[in-house]
Amino acid sequence: MAIQIKPILQSVAHGANLSYAIQKFGGARSEWLDLSSAVSPFSWWADNKQKVIFPEAVFHDLPSFNDELNQTIQAYYGIAGLAVAGSQAAIQVLPQCFTRATVWVLAGAYGEHAACWRAEGHTVVELTQDEIEVNFLNGTDFPDVLIVVNPGNPSGELFSSADLQQWAKQLATVGGYLVCDEAFIDATPEQSILADDMPANMIVLRSLGKFFGLAGLRFGVLFASDDIRAALAQRIGPWPLAGASMWLAQQALKDIAWQCAQRQRLQECSGAMREALTSFNLIGSTSLFCTLAVPNVAAAQVLLAEHKIWTRCFRQQGLLRLGLVQPHELERLRLTLDKLNKPV
Incomplete structure (x- = not known):
């Protein structure tokens, strides 16, 4: 019998697939607020590339x-x-x-x-x-x-x-x-x-x-x-x-100085984000993300995507993870999340 290719195992879902979101929901990359990967919005490279x-x-x-x-x-x-x-x-x-x-x-x-x-x-x-x-x-x-x-x-x-x-x-x-x-x-x-x-x-x-x-x-x-x-x-x-x-x-x-400054701004931004999400069912957070319990989490992810906000959906747990948002983007996120609580 000839050798065969092993079967492909079922893949694990991940965040950071913004290209998929753009393909499905449209818009230019610059229009999107990508919160799907929980990577810090503040990058060492952005601060030091010059x-x-x-x-x-x-x-x-x-x-x-x-x-x-x-x-x-x-x-x-x-x-x-x-x-x-x-x-x-x-x-x-x-x-x-x-x-x-x-x-x-x-x-x-x-x-x-x-x-x-x-x-x-x-x-x-x-x-x-x-x-x-x-x-x-x-x-x-x-x-x-x-x-x-x-x-x-x-x-x-x-x-x-x-x-x-x-x-x-x-x-x-x-x-x-x-x-x-x-x-x-x-x-x-x-x-x-x-x-x-x-x-x-x-x-x-x-x-x-x-x-x-x-x-x-x-x-x-x-x-x-x-x-x-x-x-x-x-x-x-x-x-x-x-x-x-x-x-x-x-x-x-x-770069110890940058690390200290990074911890400070992550702490400040995550605190502001938690405060902005107090009217939602916030079940957990770190300095890099906040997680909401949402009744229909798949539909919630779609609604946010229709407003060019991409998030990480955990369907089994009914959880929506939001990566850290910079202060100037908080109001946009909060207003869009408000739509989850309103009847269609």
């Missing part, structure tokens, strides 16, 4: 993880890590590093976690935050791998560092691992569980894209024990990141 000069080598030479990049990662995050092409690259390959396992995943969180572990033949069980907490409190049943997203996406819920540290200890008694996706935590780094004495069974994923407004660089970092980092690096293969991406990420990670 003074950035790329070295010729980042385009000419094959990329390599040099000592300066590794030192910059350690200085910013406080611990050595493995740079990857966005945290998605690690999410996709990490399940290949383990033998068949039972995996608990925070239900309703970033869908690629469950999908990627299932695709590699692992048994995936999706649990709510309350169910996870009760299971570890009872201490009678543990998975091989626990995956949490902290803060939650789209819920904005937070697990405490104390709980996560305790669960990692409990998992260690059965040879298990805790994976924590911290893609949205850079605005509040004090909530991170990263530490130079991180236990060997803890794996943390970080992303440059959301906080720095640099999602197009595809730069993330995986923090784990040496053997897990080596296993992941071997499976990802050589030259996983473009030289220009690594160099630019390094400049952003070193």
